[in-house]
Amino acid sequence: MRELGSSQPTAVELEILRILWEMEPCPVRDIHARLSEAKGTNYSTTVKMLSVMLNKGLVTRNEQATPHLYRAAITRHKAAKKFLGELVEKVYDGSVMSLVLQALSSGKVSKDEIDEVRKLLDEMEGKQ
Amino acid sequence: MRELGSSQPTAVELEILRILWEMEPCPVRDIHARLSEAKGTNYSTTVKMLSVMLNKGLVTRNEQATPHLYRAAITRHKAAKKFLGELVEKVYDGSVMSLVLQALSSGKVSKDEIDEVRKLLDEMEGKQ
DNA sequence: CGAGTATAGCGAAAGGCTTCGCTACTGCAA
DNA sequence: TTGCAGTAGCGAAGCCTTTCGCTATACTCG
Numbered sequence: 001m002r003e004l005g006s007s008q009p010t011a012v013e014l015e016i017l018r019i020l021w022e023m024e025p026c027p028v029r030d031i032h033a034r035l036s037e038a039k040g041t042n043y044s045t046t047v048k049m050l051s052v053m054l055n056k057g058l059v060t061r062n063e064q065a066t067p068h069l070y071r072a073a074i075t076r077h078k079a080a081k082k083f084l085g086e087l088v089e090k091v092y093d094g095s096v097m098s099l100v101l102q103a104l105s106s107g108k109v110s111k112d113e114i115d116e117v118r119k120l121l122d123e124m125e126g127k128q
Numbered sequence: 129m130r131e132l133g134s135s136q137p138t139a140v141e142l143e144i145l146r147i148l149w150e151m152e153p154c155p156v157r158d159i160h161a162r163l164s165e166a167k168g169t170n171y172s173t174t175v176k177m178l179s180v181m182l183n184k185g186l187v188t189r190n191e192q193a194t195p196h197l198y199r200a201a202i203t204r205h206k207a208a209k210k211f212l213g214e215l216v217e218k219v220y221d222g223s224v225m226s227l228v229l230q231a232l233s234s235g236k237v238s239k240d241e242i243d244e245v246r247k248l249l250d251e252m253e254g255k256q
Numbered sequence: 257c258g259a260g261t262a263t264a265g266c267g268a269a270a271g272g273c274t275t276c277g278c279t280a281c282t283g284c285a286a
Numbered sequence: 287t288t289g290c291a292g293t294a295g296c297g298a299a300g301c302c303t304t305t306c307g308c309t310a311t312a313c314t315c316g
Contacts, residue, residue: 010272010274011273011274012273014218018219028293028294029292029293041274041276042275042276043276044278044295045274045276048274048275048295048296051294051295051296066283067292067294068293068294076219079219080220080226080230081230083219084219084231085234087211087215091146091208092208096232096234096236096237097241097244097245098208099208099231100245101245101248102205102208103212103216103227103231104248104249105248106212106224109224109225109252114249116225116229117228117245120229120232120233121232121246124232124237124242125242139304140304141303155263156263157263169304169306170307172265172305172306172308175263176266176304176305177303177304177305179265180303180304194263195262195263195264196263
């Protein structure tokens, strides 16, 4: 088994993680139900992907239970942080701010949310 | 040739795009110089990658010039927007704000930058 | 002109991700 | 006990990305 977190989850892996974050712990059948709904893939495929992910340390499972129950090995928060870091690094050349500005200017943000950001900014400034 | 933007740039493709964004238009040799510095790959590899990217519509080139001069077919801004949109969609379930809050709370942001965000927030509020 | 160097391109190999077919095991019901 | 349905696993195929060797073409300088 590779070291945990040594690699970013791939596309399908991420889909599975998202399902787990929402309904873990859960058996293959449930994961497959959601996955096949979106992609129409075979049950074997889901089982295999989970075995691959288990191998990579992206998920864990309880083998005592029948059927086995799967869980994500990284929290949504941690995964998000990794993705974000990579995005900032690779596309925004390490500037968190460039990304924030672009994200904000994409619109779709409510007044309450704007206030929330202000509050965060105030806190940050206080600590500097 | 596939339709422009039909697929996200892959890892190496993104590296090449970043080089182009910085120094376009430029010949293969220059791109290769930068790429091999980071990865130690062969000149042929760079040529091939560019031909693949040309095929995908990720880059354009001026064949009149000798050697041919390459340019990125998408701006850094557009690529960033696409990546960001995907990240928000896939990891933050569509909430731009979750992403912004997480990005900001990762630290590494100067006072000037904080002020810059405030200004943007004010503008946004004015328009609502 | 002719040799040597720079440029361009192609096809195939290597490796990773995703998919599935086939097999095996388990547990329950007739 | 036998058969069926649900569960688990493996190996290989197919596809895409990345890599390079080999070949061909163009250009430069002596």
